[in-house]
Amino acid sequence: MSAQIPITVRDRVSDKAKKTLDVVAKFVEEDCIPADAVFETLIGTGEERWQRHPQILEDLKTKAKSLGLWNMFLPKGHYKESPGFSNLEYGLMAEWLGKSRLASEAVNCAAPDTGNMEVLAKYGNEAQKEQWLKPLMEGKIRSAFLMTEPQVASSDATNIEMKIERDGDYYVLNGQKWWSSGAGDPRCKIYIVMGKNDPNNKDVYKQQSVILVPAGTKGITIHRMLSVYGYDDAPHGHGHITFHNVRVPAANMVLGEGRGFEIIQGRLGPGRIHHAMRTIGCAERALEWMLMRINDPRKTPFGKQLREHGVILEWVAKSRLEIDSSRLIVLNAAIKMDEQGPKASLKEIAQAKVLVPQMALTVIDRAVQAFGGAGVSQDTPLANMWAQIRTLRLADGPDEVHLQQMGRNENKRGKAVAEKIESQKQKTEQLMKQYGATKAELGSNIQKSRF
Structure with a gap:
């Protein structure tokens, strides 16, 4: 192949x-x-x-x-x-x-091992790499990433409340986390946890730290596994976990106190792209299932195969356009990351993160519609695919956060754009005088033109 x-x-x-x-x-x-x-x-x-x-x-x-x-x-x-x-x-x-x-x-x-391995490879010290990165890279263990909390709006990570307090040669953790992906797997041996160690710091982006917590440490309670539209992803799972006086060695701190946001931004950028890349493949598979269905000679509603109904081929064409367009957005972000790094690629990463899941949901939904009742059942992978992809519009920051950031950054061009357009307008007026043109001869006045 x-x-x-x-x-x-x-x-x-x-x-x-x-x-x-x-x-x-x-x-x-x-x-x-x-x-x-x-x-x-x-x-x-x-x-x-x-x-x-x-x-x-x-x-x-x-x-x-x-x-x-x-x-x-x-x-x-x-x-x-x-x-x-x-x-x-x-x-x-x-x-x-x-x-x-x-x-x-x-x-x-x-995921979440890829992002966790990147954290350890980029920010971990040699002892942390030896203890956790090596077995993760060998595939001998799995890991979980704990940032989101149920009691606060975690889309703004400055809100997190997990306490990380120094006590001699240890840190003590208290609080709760949920959507702790991977925590259900018995092979999960390490949690990468974000919490607050300096809540009074005037710089809200230096209040947080990231620390390594071995799974099963005394004081950790896994209360339940959350489901995604009814799917619980066993044995992987998405845990709701509480920490009560959980003590871990001070040596488990990653990079240093107050470096949490720096670490998490370094982790989430590549992670968002990985999700988007895989999502393109998911959309391709949904399109394949739709093509199989509409060409099934046994399925002949109103005396015709599904492919013979006009709207169906339109669905296929739109899906092809949307998948291919989205792929270019993702690959563009990947190229920017290769050339300039994740930090310089925030706009491109956000574009992929927002656009691709929305596209995939649309394509999957068309395939579901083509299958009818079978599409929402366990007889095809489509329902599960839709549920998994729908979570990506929330995971690693909801769409609205990225759109707001993109909109705010794009709007910074507003003043320069206005000045440019005004300059073009003045140039047009000068040219009108130079060549003896009138507004009437132009066919419309300036107010109705592109100026």
Whole structure:
């Protein structure tokens, strides 16, 4: 199987990445997607599924390693642990990974581990890397990321209330977190936790710190796993967790007190792009399911196949346009990150983060509509895909926060734009006098023109 690379970026993709991309595509299509339903069946039902870890996933991981597909997400030039791919190159791979539930974990590129590994690789000290980054990169353990809190508006992270207080050679944590993705997995051994250690600091962006908390530390209680439109994602899970006098060594502080926002911004930028990249693949798979449905000769409402009903082909065409347009937004952000880093790419990252999930939801919804009742049932992956993608409009910052930031930054051009337009207007008036033109001869007055 040969993976298609958009012509606009083909020259930016190395020969090594092109070969790897073909291997990824084949692995996802021929191994991971067929295994998805088997994994779901083996997980089963009831409380036992939180403790199950079907062998089929470990077998996929073994095959992925043998194919050289492992930890592709760490961009070259930024991490010594990188396998040597750019954000752009990994983005093309991640699109394929997004077509399968198991694919990302099978190649050790699943959230939240990817973001957590980036935190440890970029900000962790050597002891922290040895204890936690190494087993994470080897796929021996999993991790969770704890930032959001139920009692405050966590879209503004300055609101978080988790207390981190120094007590000799330890820090003591008190508070609660939810949407702690990955906390349900029995293989989850480490939490990366954001909390406040200096709530009185006048700089609200230096009140927070990030600390490493081993799962199972005394004082931690996992109360429940939250569901996403009825799906609980066992055994991965999204935990609601409380901390009561949880003591962790001071050596577990990442980078230093008051550096939390710096760390989290470094983590979330790439994470948003990873989500967007995988979401493109999810949308592609939804379109594939729709194409299968509308060409099913057994489905002939009102005497015609679905493809023969005019609106259906319009859905297909719109979906193709929307997916391809969104892909360019994502790849543009990836290129900007490669060239200038995540901090300089905030606008492009936000564009991808907002646009791509909305696009995918639209495409998935069309596929659901084409399937009718089957589309909202467990007989297709579409309902689960829609539920998972819908969360991305909230995860890593809700759409509205990114839109407000983009709008505010774009509006900074307002004064300069007004001055430019006024200058153009004056130039037009000068040219009118120079050439003896009148407003009537122009066919309209200046007020009705583009000025």
